[in-house]
Amino acid sequence: MRTHEQLQRVLFILACLCGIDYAQQLCSSQTTCKNCIQASPSCQWCSDPSYSGSRCFSSDTPIVNCSKSLVENPIGMKTAQTMDVLGSTVQISPSVVNITVRPGSITNFTLSVRPARNYPLDLYILTDLSYSFIDDLSTLKTLGTNIANTLSNITTDYRIGFGSFVDKKVSPYVVITPSRLLDPCGSGCEPPYSFRHSLSLTSNVTLFNSRLQSQVISGNQDTPEGGFDGFMQVLLCKKLIGWRDNARHLLLYVTDADSHQAGDGKLGGVVKPNPHVCLMNDTYGLQDVDYQAYGLYDYPSLGDIREQLRINNVIPILAVTSDQLSLYTGYTAELQSVGATVGTLAADSSNILNLITSAYKSVTQKIVFDPVLPAGISFLKFTPVNCPQLESDGITCAGIQLEQTVNFTVQVQLASCANTQNIQIPVRVVGFGTFTINVQPLCSCGCESSGPALNSTSCTNGNGSLSCGVCICKPERFGALCQCNSQGIGQGSSTSCPTGPNQMQCSGQSRGTCVCGKCECATFQDSRFGTTSSYFGPACECDNSRCDTMNGQLCGGTSQGVCQCGGCQCLGSYYGSACQCSNTMCVDPNDSQGRVCNGRGTCSCSQCTGCQEPFTGVYCQSCQATTPGVCAGFLCQPNLVCAQCALGQVNSTLCSSCPALILLNTTDIGSVQGLITQCQFTDTRGCTYTYYTVEDTSSVLQSVYVDTTAVCPEVLSPASIAAIAVTPLIVIAIIGVTILLSVMLLLYLLNRAEVRRFEREVAKASFVKNLNPLYIAASTNTVNPIFDSGEVKGGTTM
Numbered sequence: 001m002r003t004h005e006q007l008q009r010v011l012f013i014l015a016c017l018c019g020i021d022y023a024q025q026l027c028s029s030q031t032t033c034k035n036c037i038q039a040s041p042s043c044q045w046c047s048d049p050s051y052s053g054s055r056c057f058s059s060d061t062p063i064v065n066c067s068k069s070l071v072e073n074p075i076g077m078k079t080a081q082t083m084d085v086l087g088s089t090v091q092i093s094p095s096v097v098n099i100t101v102r103p104g105s106i107t108n109f110t111l112s113v114r115p116a117r118n119y120p121l122d123l124y125i126l127t128d129l130s131y132s133f134i135d136d137l138s139t140l141k142t143l144g145t146n147i148a149n150t151l152s153n154i155t156t157d158y159r160i161g162f163g164s165f166v167d168k169k170v171s172p173y174v175v176i177t178p179s180r181l182l183d184p185c186g187s188g189c190e191p192p193y194s195f196r197h198s199l200s201l202t203s204n205v206t207l208f209n210s211r212l213q214s215q216v217i218s219g220n221q222d223t224p225e226g227g228f229d230g231f232m233q234v235l236l237c238k239k240l241i242g243w244r245d246n247a248r249h250l251l252l253y254v255t256d257a258d259s260h261q262a263g264d265g266k267l268g269g270v271v272k273p274n275p276h277v278c279l280m281n282d283t284y285g286l287q288d289v290d291y292q293a294y295g296l297y298d299y300p301s302l303g304d305i306r307e308q309l310r311i312n313n314v315i316p317i318l319a320v321t322s323d324q325l326s327l328y329t330g331y332t333a334e335l336q337s338v339g340a341t342v343g344t345l346a347a348d349s350s351n352i353l354n355l356i357t358s359a360y361k362s363v364t365q366k367i368v369f370d371p372v373l374p375a376g377i378s379f380l381k382f383t384p385v386n387c388p389q390l391e392s393d394g395i396t397c398a399g400i401q402l403e404q405t406v407n408f409t410v411q412v413q414l415a416s417c418a419n420t421q422n423i424q425i426p427v428r429v430v431g432f433g434t435f436t437i438n439v440q441p442l443c444s445c446g447c448e449s450s451g452p453a454l455n456s457t458s459c460t461n462g463n464g465s466l467s468c469g470v471c472i473c474k475p476e477r478f479g480a481l482c483q484c485n486s487q488g489i490g491q492g493s494s495t496s497c498p499t500g501p502n503q504m505q506c507s508g509q510s511r512g513t514c515v516c517g518k519c520e521c522a523t524f525q526d527s528r529f530g531t532t533s534s535y536f537g538p539a540c541e542c543d544n545s546r547c548d549t550m551n552g553q554l555c556g557g558t559s560q561g562v563c564q565c566g567g568c569q570c571l572g573s574y575y576g577s578a579c580q581c582s583n584t585m586c587v588d589p590n591d592s593q594g595r596v597c598n599g600r601g602t603c604s605c606s607q608c609t610g611c612q613e614p615f616t617g618v619y620c621q622s623c624q625a626t627t628p629g630v631c632a633g634f635l636c637q638p639n640l641v642c643a644q645c646a647l648g649q650v651n652s653t654l655c656s657s658c659p660a661l662i663l664l665n666t667t668d669i670g671s672v673q674g675l676i677t678q679c680q681f682t683d684t685r686g687c688t689y690t691y692y693t694v695e696d697t698s699s700v701l702q703s704v705y706v707d708t709t710a711v712c713p714e715v716l717s718p719a720s721i722a723a724i725a726v727t728p729l730i731v732i733a734i735i736g737v738t739i740l741l742s743v744m745l746l747l748y749l750l751n752r753a754e755v756r757r758f759e760r761e762v763a764k765a766s767f768v769k770n771l772n773p774l775y776i777a778a779s780t781n782t783v784n785p786i787f788d789s790g791e792v793k794g795g796t797t798m
Contacts, residue, residue, distance in 0.1 A: 024061055028054040028510030029502075033072050033445035033468040038417050041105040044073035047447045047469035049458040052480075053522050054510035055469060072445040072468065076100045076107035076414075079440070086114040086405060089246055091432040101414040102442040106379065108412075113432055114405040115364045120247035121158040122201050123151060123356070126230055128255035129164040131185050131219035136256065139350050144209040150353045154360055159201040160208050161241060163234060166192045166218045167226035167260070168294040170268035174220045184219035192218050194294035195230030200284055201242035224258040231259075231316075232300045233291055235308040237278040240289065248363070248431055249314040252356065254345065256321040265298035274300040276308065302334045309338040310370060315431055317359040318342040319352060337370050339363055339430035363431035367397045367406060370428040377425060377439065379413030410437070417443035484516035500541035512540030537565050548578035555579045581605035588619035593657075623677075635693045636679030639704050643691035646706040649683060660703040687712035 027043035030036040036045040036056035046055045046066035053065075063071060081094035093112045101107045125147075129137060151158040167173040174184060174192045184192050199211040220226075234241055234251060243249055265271060279293040309316060316335060320328045322344050332342040341362050343355040369382050382395050385407040389399035397406055412425070425437040447468040456466035464471040464482035473482035497514035500507030506519035512535060513520050521540035526533040533544045542565035547554050555561030555568035561579030562569050570579035586596045586603035593599075597608035601620035604610075611620035623635060645655035646663055655661075677693045687710040694703045 023058040024510065025508075027056045027058045029504065029508050030056040031509065032470070033448055034443070037072065037074060037445060038103055038443060041102055044071055045445060045468060046070060047072055047445070049456075049466060049469045051469060052513070054508070057510070070469070072447055074100075074102055074442040074445070076102050076105055076442060078107070078109040081109070086112060086116070088116050088118055089120070091116050091119065092429055092435050095433075095435045096438065097435070098438045098440065099412060100440045100442050101412055103414050103416050106411045106413045109410055110385075111382070111408045111410050111435070112405055113367050113408070113429060115400055115402050115432070117402045118155045118157055120244060121151060121155045121250065121360075122161075122242070122244055122247045123158065123250045123252060124161040124163065124201060124234055124241060125252045125254065126163050126165065126227065126234055127252075128166075128225055128227060128257065129190070129215060129218050130166050130225055130257070131189065131217055132256055134217045135347070136254075136345075137215060137217055140254075140352070141213055141215070143350075143352060144212045145205065146353055147356070148205040148208065150356055154357070157247075159203050159242065159244070159247075160199075160205075161201040162199040162208065162211055163195065163197045163230060164215060165195045165225060165227040165230040167220040167222070167224075168194050168229070168265070168268060168270065170270065170295055172221055172267055173226065173260075185217070190216040190218040192220055193290050194226055195233055195291040197233075197237075197240060197280065197284070197289040197291075200240065201244075224260045224264070225255055226294070226299065227253065227255055227259045228261060228299050228305065229291060229294060231305060232274060232276075232308065233278065233280055235305070235312050235314055236276065237280050237282065238312065239282045240278070240280055240284055243312070243314075246433075249312070250317060250356075250360070250363075251314050252317045252319060252352075252359075254319045254352070256324065256345070258324065258327055260299045262299055262301035262304070268295075270295060270298050272297050274298055274304055276300075276304065302331060306335050306338055309335065309340075310372075310428060313428060313434065315339040315363055316341075317355065319345045319355050321345050321347070337368075337430075338428075339368055339370075364402070365398060365400050366430075367400065367408075367432065368430040369395065370430055372426055372428075374423055374425060376415055376419045376423050376441075377412065378415035379411065380425065380427075381411045383409045383411070385409060412437060412439060414439065414441055417441055420444075478514075479516055480513050498539040500537075500539040505539070507535070507539050507541045511535045511543075541565065550578040550580040576605055586619065588621050635677045636681075636691075639679070639691070639693050640681055642704045643679070643681065643689065643706045644683075646691075646704065647689065647708070658704065662703055662705045663708050664705055665707065665709065683710075685712060 023040065023042050026040055027036065030039050030043065033045040033047065033056075036043045039056070040058075042059045043056055044059055046057070046063075048066050048070040051066045051070075057063075059073065076099060078097060078099050080098040082096045084090050084093040084095050086093050091114055093114075097109055097111075099107045099109060127133070127137075127140065148158075148160060151160060169181070169192050170176070174181070180186075182191055183189055198215070199208060202208065231251070231253060262273065274297050279297070280289055280291055305316075308314075315338065318328045318332060318340065320342065325342065325344050328342050332340045341359045343359065345352065345355070371380055373380055384390055384395070384397045387397035387406055388401075388404075389397070391398055397408075400406055414423075420441055420443045423439040423441070425439065426434060427437065428434045445468055452465035452467035452472055454465045455462035456464065456471070458466050458481070459471035459473065460477070460479075460481045460483040463477045464473040466472075471480065471482045473479070476486050478484045478486060497505045497512075497517060497519045499505055500511070502508060505514045506512030506521070510522065512522055519538065519540050521535040521537075523532050523534045524543070526544060528545075528549060536542045544554060544563050546566070547563035547568045550556040550560075554563045555570070556574065556579040559571070560574045560582075561571055568577060568579050570576070573582045573584055575581050581604075583596055583603045583606075585606035586601075586608050587594055588598050596603050597611065597620045598615070600615045601608040601611040608618060608620050611617070614623055616622050639658075641650060641654050642658035642661060644650045645652070645658055646661040677695075679691050679693065680688055681691070682688050689710050690707040692705040692707075694705060
């Protein structure tokens with residue numbers, strides 16, 4: 001059921017974004033009053049038994065035939081509130097308010113907040129007493145009375161308490177040797193402890209000073225301290241600490257080091273998460289009460305602390321040294337929703353009075369809401385009405401003075417009816433108290449509260465029970481008034497009607513009603529014509545609104561189209577969503593051939609588009625070329641037959657569609673008015689005739705003017721013909737002889753050059769003339785190397 005409701009809401013939001021009126025469709029699909037008012041805040045129900053049509057309709061739809069007293073349209077409102085008078089103990093009014101809220105709608109009411117003078121104040125100081133804080137403790141002891149005096153300047157009704165912390169008494173947080181457990185400093189220090197509650201909230205300043213003076217410094221091993229263990233117990237042990245219900249609760253946390261958080265306990269073998277309960281003895285006298293569960297449970301996390309600050313309505317003030325300011329500023333950001341503030345502590349803590357005063361002013365001069373939204377509430381907003389200084393978030397109001405009343409408009413929105421029980425919203429106003437909003441969901445109609453009227457006469461002789469104007473028929477009956485009998489008695493025998501595209505009988509109650517197996521279609525107001533129209537079709541799935549109009553008529557009028565279920569059914573040559581288009585409107589009335597756009601363009605919904613260059617005009621009939629002669633190619637050929645008609649060169653049956661034909665001399669064309677295009681053609685004899693097409697200023701062809709003077713070719717004599725025939729032969733012969741002579745000359749020159757080259761080579765030869773250089777002699781001369789005479793003594797002849 002919940003998924004169905006969410007789907008309906010998604011469809012409704014999409015409808016609004018698209019600008020389509022689906023609100024009526026969403027409402028009209030609902031069949032019971034309960035579902036109707038849950039579907040959308042704009043849906044309302046007619047419980048009049050005599051009403052016909054969709055009982056669930058949008059508030060934007062005029063109410064027709066339904067009495068306003070019988071319209072179910074529940075509206076959320078404030079039903080009750082406590083009559084609280086703002087004063088010294090009451091800062092929020094009302095403290096309890098009851099409202100009714102319809103799913104998807106917003107209910108408003110006014111809330112007043114007034115900072116009271118002398119409002120009760122509870123201040124608990126939780127300070128670091130590890131050895132690094134030794135100089136600060138000395139200063140703190142001297143400021144005991146001054147702290148009380150500072151609080152008395154803020155309010156006369158104050159109480160003050162005190163506690164301190166060191167760290168878990170487990171290694172490695174402290175040194176666990178026996179001597180160091182007795183004296184961790186080696187100079188007379190207090191044995192280490194986790195958290196020690198020294199003084200419950202009291203107005204006895206003397207007792208406060210006495211307990212403060214008795215404090216002794218202690219020591220631990222590591223740098224981070226175990227203060228968050230004590231922080232958590234101060235919030236949870238309300239009886240031990242002494243927190244009052246009707247008082248402003250401040251917790252001053254003073255340290256010069258970081259603090260251990262959840263997970264750090266693993267170093268000492270402490271792994272159990274903090275249980276969020278008071279683990280200290282609530283019985284308190286004047287003795288110190290120590291936290292003993294330090295070895296059982298881990299340190300708390302910032303999230304744990306934030307939750308308990310909210311539940312117990314305590315505002316933390318973090319006073320830290322300058323070297324720790326950046327770290328604790330980050331912690332403050334995590335605790336911002338509970339009003340946490342951070343301030344820089346002087347080296348000796350001498351400015352602690354100023355920190356208390358500035359933090360208190362910050363709390364009382366600023367209104368911050370910290371609500372806890374339960375399931376089912378989708379929207380809760382606080383809008384200041386008379387805020388002195390509105391901060392950037394648009395909700396937080398600052399700059400408020402004591403006894404100044406600031407009003408807020410509170411807006412509450414219910415997501416759905418998944419939970420029909422009353423919903424409680426606790427809201428914390430940081431530093432001022434809390435108030436409660438009780439929300440009663442409006443998930444049913446008033447006509448359903450008394451149950452259905454059994455055997456009502458409005459349901460055809462008591463054949464059904466009447467609930468919110470709708471008949472709930474007995475098993476064997478059906479129909480809007482239970483007038484149909486499933487056994488064949490009554491007005492029909494079928495128990496069901498055809499379903500439309502939305503899978504609903506008769507396409508839903510807004511379109512038709514199932515009467516004994518047949519859909520009776522409803523009427524609706526057609527805003528386009530201001531008339532009443534009817535749904536039609538077997539399942540009332542059709543209506544005239546799906547057909548487009550032209551000139552205020554459906555489908556262009558009865559001569560152009562008929563409205564059918566899927567849209568316009570066009571007649572004849574008409575086409576388009578409203579049958580507004582026709583190709584006949586693209587035919588030039590002056591075109592004898594009846595061509596669409598003169599055959600030079602495309603008819604697009606009764607208009608010629610895409611005309612071929614260079615034609616323009618309504619019917620692509622006008623040639624508008626800037627280059628001379630371009631238009632002639634388009635206008636001459638279509639009128640060639642007409643020119644031949646004027647000269648009597650073609651059969652007269654081809655001339656019936658020609659415009660006025662006029663024969664003239666060349667000199668007469670100068671007197672013709674209009675757009676003149678010169679054309680020519682050549683007949684079978686080779687004679688060239690000139691003719692002109694004449695158009696008016698609208699590019700409509702008016703006449704064809706034909707020049708009777710022809711330019712014919714000259715007739716040649718036999719001698720001229722012979723000369724023309726012989727001349728090419730003579731030219732060919734001359735060319736052939738010239739080529740032959742050129743070749744012979746080229747060969748002569750080449751031979752001559754070759755002879756000269758040979759003669760040059762012979763002249764350069766080095767051998768004796770008439771001696772064959774290839775000849776080898778048959779004898780060889782040999783010289784005896786032993787013979788030293790200059791003469792040759794002998795030789796051998798071969």
